[in-house]
Amino acid sequence: MSDATQTRAATGDARLIVLIAYGLFFASLLTGGLSAIVGVAVAYIKRPEVRGTVWESHFTNLIHVFWVAMVAFALWLAAMTASLLGIWSGIETDRVPLLVGLLPAAYLSAMLFLVWYVYRTIKGFLRAVERAPYA
Numbered sequence: 475m476s477d478a479t480q481t482r483a484a485t486g487d488a489r490l491i492v493l494i495a496y497g498l499f500f501a502s503l504l505t506g507g508l509s510a511i512v513g514v515a516v517a518y519i520k521r522p523e524v525r526g527t528v529w530e531s532h533f534t535n536l537i538h539v540f541w542v543a544m545v546a547f548a549l550w551l552a553a554m555t556a557s558l559l560g561i562w563s564g565i566e567t568d569r570v571p572l573l574v575g576l577l578p579a580a581y582l583s584a585m586l587f588l589v590w591y592v593y594r595t596i597k598g599f600l601r602a603v604e605r606a607p608y609a
Contacts (some may be wrong), residue, residue, distance in 0.1 A: 488520065488523070488524045488527065488529040489602060489605065491516060491520055491529075492529050492532045492602045493602055494516070495513045495532075495533070495536055496513075496536070496595060496598055496599040496602060498510060498512050498516070499536060499539065499540075499595045500595060500599075503592075507543070507547070510540055510543065511540075513536060514536060514537055517533040517534075517536040517537050517540075518533075520533060521533035521534065521537070528605065528606060531607040531608040531609055532598055532601070532607070532608050534608070535598050535608040536598070539591060539594050542590075546583070546584075546587045549583070550580055550583065550587075553579060553583075554576075554577075554580050556576055557573050557574055557576035557577045557580065560572070560574050560576070561573075561574055
């Protein structure tokens with residue numbers, strides 16, 4: 475097999491793997507993030523194999539989206555825990571604590587993050603379909 479044929483086959487395989495990884499990130503909206511763990515593992519495993527190609531930017535994007543999602547989830551969880559503890563203490567003291575204000579903030583930040591997550595995933599998927607780099 476010639477080098478051009480091998481390169482074309484490797485590029486086609488990388489494209490398919492990128493599209494599958496994006497699909498796993500889309501599915502994570504239904505699986506509570508579990509499929510994104512598989513998707514980021516695939517991205518970490520395959521990224522060294524595609525260094526210097528357009529597919530490297532897609533794997534880097536998926537890794538970036540995953541870690542931003544982890545930080546956003548940790549912040550959301552902290553805000554929800556603080557507000558629920560505030561509500562619980564407010565029930566005992568018969569007054570509304572200031573921490574209850576974190577509930578709408580947590581909801582709003584979760585919705586903004588969701589829009590960002592879907593945007594980055596759709597943009598990457600469409601760029602991969604076009605065989606273009608993410609950036």
